[in-house]
Amino acid sequence: MTIHKEGRSLLFWMLIILAALNYGLYYYLPSQEVLLNVVLLASVVFYLIVLQFFRNPFVPIKNEEGIVYAPADGKVVVIEEVVEDEYFKASKKQVSIFMSPINVHVNRSPIAGIVKFFKYHPGKYLVAWHPKSSTENERTTMVIQGKNGTELLVRQIAGALARRIKWYVDAGSPLQQCGEFGFIKFGSRVDVFLPLDSEILVDIDQKTKGGRTAIAKLKD
The missing domain is CATH 1.10.287 (Helix Hairpins)
Known part of the structure; x- marks a missing residue:
């Protein structure tokens, strides 16, 4: 630690x-x-x-192709099929993890791969669980392309208290599975957008540990 x-x-x-x-x-x-x-x-x-x-806390780097790990400590607040309209413009499975001020706020890559797309969006500071926080709050959008070509979108979303999102990557950056890519100060949320055929391994209200809790399994 x-x-x-x-x-x-x-x-x-x-x-x-x-x-x-x-x-x-x-x-x-x-x-x-x-x-x-x-x-x-x-x-x-x-x-x-x-x-x-x-x-x-120390989190070991993993190399488990097909397994998607939680990008943050917190609680699962959303599991649903949605239309992701910034990058994919298609239906995806969304898993959202809410981080309270007492959680570790280090953000970790759910898979190994290359950052194919990255964009920072300035915005509002609605409470992180507000339905419009994912489109109106300060946030970042990062698309990771895995070794098998599968793309995942990870979105950092600032909350009412968190007004500083930090990131340490850009388009083209390599990422290790469970390696650190960012940090959000105080209460906030991280969304992961997965292929529709992904098997979700967590439930609503389940607690997660960043880089330790497997949240989904990708189809071979």
């Missing part, structure tokens, strides 16, 4: 600010023991909450 690079600078400056705040209170209000203890406890709890948000 390590701290993700997206949080290191924030955590450093937060530690400095909280330490300075508590030092200042102890210096100027030495007699206010109850207040000092409350502020210190609140500072420690707040820092630990932010610290756990940026945790980055």
Whole structure:
């Protein structure tokens, strides 16, 4: 378990600010023991909450052709057939995973392959489970072409709290299965669009672990 690079600078400056705040209170209000203890406890709890948000557990790279792994920690909130009209313009099976602020927010590639298409969309910050969040929120669209030619679309969607989507790929980038490709700060969602003949291996409300939970099996 390590701290993700997206949080290191924030955590450093937060530690400095909280330490300075508590030092200042102890210096100027030495007699206010109850207040000092409350502020210190609140500072420690707040820092630990932010610290756990940026945790980055070790996830081994896999090479299981035909298996699609969850791109994120969270809960399955959507399993349905939809028309994906940005890239495929055809019917696909959609699996959506909602990440709460307490989940690990590292995003991992569900399969190995090459990024065939990538696009960033600025947008709104509706709650991540809102029906229009997938078309109106800040988001990215990434299409991965697997070794057998199968294409999957993965969409990062910012939520009401998450206002910074990070990605580390572009069109043409190679991806390892379960390798990191991005990060979303605070509550958010990741959608995966699969071929219609894919076998879905998860259920609604099931908890997932990014790079560890198999969510679908592709047809040979």
